[in-house]
Amino acid sequence: MANTDITYARVTPEIVKQLEAIVGEPHVVFGDTERMQDYSHDEVTGAEHVHMPEVVVKPNSAAEISEIMKLANRERIPVTPRGAGSGLSGGAVPVLGGILLSIERMNRILEIDRANMMGTVEPGVVTNAINDAVQDDGLFYAGYPMSVEMCFIGGNVAENAGGGRAIKYGVTSRYVMGLEVVLPTGEIVQMGGKRVKDVTGYDLVHLMVGSEGTLGIFTKIILRLMPQPVARAVLLVPFADVASAIGVVSRIMTQGRIIPSSVEFMDRLTVETIYAYVGETPPHPNIGAMLLLEVDAFSPAQAEAEYTAIVNICLEAGALDVFVGDTPAKIKKMWHPRQIAAEAFKVQSEYQSAEDLVVPLAQIPEFVPELERLSREYNVVMPCFGHAGDGNLHVHVMKKPETSVDEWQVLLPHLLEEVYRLAVRLGGTISGEHGIGSKRAQYLPVALDPTLIAVQKRIKQSFDPLNILNPGKIFPT
Numbered sequence: 001m002a003n004t005d006i007t008y009a010r011v012t013p014e015i016v017k018q019l020e021a022i023v024g025e026p027h028v029v030f031g032d033t034e035r036m037q038d039y040s041h042d043e044v045t046g047a048e049h050v051h052m053p054e055v056v057v058k059p060n061s062a063a064e065i066s067e068i069m070k071l072a073n074r075e076r077i078p079v080t081p082r083g084a085g086s087g088l089s090g091g092a093v094p095v096l097g098g099i100l101l102s103i104e105r106m107n108r109i110l111e112i113d114r115a116n117m118m119g120t121v122e123p124g125v126v127t128n129a130i131n132d133a134v135q136d137d138g139l140f141y142a143g144y145p146m147s148v149e150m151c152f153i154g155g156n157v158a159e160n161a162g163g164g165r166a167i168k169y170g171v172t173s174r175y176v177m178g179l180e181v182v183l184p185t186g187e188i189v190q191m192g193g194k195r196v197k198d199v200t201g202y203d204l205v206h207l208m209v210g211s212e213g214t215l216g217i218f219t220k221i222i223l224r225l226m227p228q229p230v231a232r233a234v235l236l237v238p239f240a241d242v243a244s245a246i247g248v249v250s251r252i253m254t255q256g257r258i259i260p261s262s263v264e265f266m267d268r269l270t271v272e273t274i275y276a277y278v279g280e281t282p283p284h285p286n287i288g289a290m291l292l293l294e295v296d297a298f299s300p301a302q303a304e305a306e307y308t309a310i311v312n313i314c315l316e317a318g319a320l321d322v323f324v325g326d327t328p329a330k331i332k333k334m335w336h337p338r339q340i341a342a343e344a345f346k347v348q349s350e351y352q353s354a355e356d357l358v359v360p361l362a363q364i365p366e367f368v369p370e371l372e373r374l375s376r377e378y379n380v381v382m383p384c385f386g387h388a389g390d391g392n393l394h395v396h397v398m399k400k401p402e403t404s405v406d407e408w409q410v411l412l413p414h415l416l417e418e419v420y421r422l423a424v425r426l427g428g429t430i431s432g433e434h435g436i437g438s439k440r441a442q443y444l445p446v447a448l449d450p451t452l453i454a455v456q457k458r459i460k461q462s463f464d465p466l467n468i469l470n471p472g473k474i475f476p477t
């Protein structure tokens with residue numbers, strides 16, 4: 001494929017002058033290593049995932065981005081779009097140097113169209129700010145991830161972010177109705193609009209969603225808003241083993257006819273680690289697995305009816321206990337251990353790999369013991385937690401203190417490949433939310449047929465013939 005053969009040019013002082021002319025001198029960072037450091041990584045750990053940009057540019061409009069892309073194509077300079085940098089796949093990291101295009105200044109909520117229940121925002125809006133802006137109108141944006149207070153909506157669209165509520169509300173793509181996009185070659189196009197139905201030509205809006213900053217740069221996003229539930233309740237349910245915990249999830253939906261807004265899963269190791277981290281005792285001494293379930297509803301009575309039914313189903317299914325939180329304070333307290341799970345593991349070792357695998361719900365009881373087997377075989381710690389409702393599990397692979405860094409670096413790629421193959425063998429895939437980026441690019445063939453990879457490369461080439469936009473991502477090089 002021709003586009004992998006491009007030789008890129010360096011950013012020269014002359015190019016910097018042209019960039020300053022486009023966005024204004026204060027919005028270009030060049031030759032200042034300290035200020036550029038922040039743009040050299042996302043939330044993926046490991047020095048091998050850090051790459052310095054040659055220049056950082058902070059445009060303020062689609063027109064400016066269009067000029068930057070035309071310049072980059074003329075001069076053959078790679079451009080990496082960046083949101084808040086909270087990504088977990090290296091997507092916003094400029095692996096080949098070049099121009100780092102930060103959309104941080106494009107952070108305006110342009111319109112809340114209450115009559116159509118749609119919002120139009122710029123990509124640099126912090127996702128939670130959308131909810132803050134619409135809550136007094138009885139609306140909410142339902143596609144948000146758990147990093148909602150730090151990530152940008154543009155990054156969510158690029159990663160097709162999901163999260164704890166995907167079981168009921170789906171992921172970002174369900175809410176993206178329209179996009180303004182600067183194509184890699186610099187043209188500005190409008191896709192979709194305030195239309196719930198649209199079958200006019202290919203669905204390019206949803207090709208863009210999840211394209212990881214490789215097919216275009218979003219400059220406006222039209223989002224569908226939902227009526228805001230008024231009541232919530234949370235259940236914390238310890239089980240003796242994984243199979244009983246997972247078995248209850250489909251019973252809640254089929255026997256109980258209830259779709260919870262969240263079903264979070266934690267294995268034994270996760271429960272032990274997070275409760276130790278927050279300095280509390282786990283809610284039961286014999287936990288083999290634990291579920292955290294949330295229901296939301298349009299009245300307190302409906303929420304109570306739903307959580308009462310779930311309590312009964314869990315107890316019938318052998319739950320060790322059920323704890324209910326139905327006030328804002330209790331709900332916050334009960335979510336807290338799950339919300340700090342990633343942090344609790346992050347402090348344990350600087351050598352770790354945060355994975356977000358997907359397996360069909362019913363295969364989780366087969367998946368977890370296999371992970372335990374692999375962790376023994378490779379002598380690593382491998383806790384597993386995540387969004388059980390949709391089969392999206394976060395597996396944190398962590399080095400043990402007795403393993404040397406050299407040994408870790410040799411074993412990790414082999415172990416990751418085995419874990420990815422396991423997920424695929426069980427009908428799942430290698431990433432449900434965080435994306436492929438640079439971190440997982442070499443493993444794409446584990447999950448996708450060579451023909452599909454070739455088709456996707458041709459799509460990329462038709463948008464970006466010179467492979468200028470975010471090269472080194474998604475596809476193995």
Ligand SMILES: Cc1cc2nc3c(=O)[nH]c(=O)nc-3n(C[C@H](O)[C@H](O)[C@H](O)COP(=O)(O)OP(=O)(O)OC[C@H]3O[C@@H](n4cnc5c(N)ncnc54)[C@H](O)[C@@H]3O)c2cc1C
Pocket residue numbers: 042043080081082083084085086087088090091092103123145146147150151152153154155156157158159160161162163164212213214216217218219342433434470
């Ligand atoms: C503690 C924590 C919890 C998390 N929880 C979740 C979760 O529950 N669910 C989930 O899905 N993710 C989660 N993430 C990962 C991350 O927050 C998401 O991937 C998020 O969508 C990234 O947004 P961002 O603005 O930080 O994007 P960045 O990391 O800056 O960029 C991500 C990708 O988007 C591209 N991009 C950014 N802006 C644009 C644009 N305007 N146009 C085109 N491409 C663009 C970049 O090039 C890059 O490829 C979590 C991360 C952390 C640290």
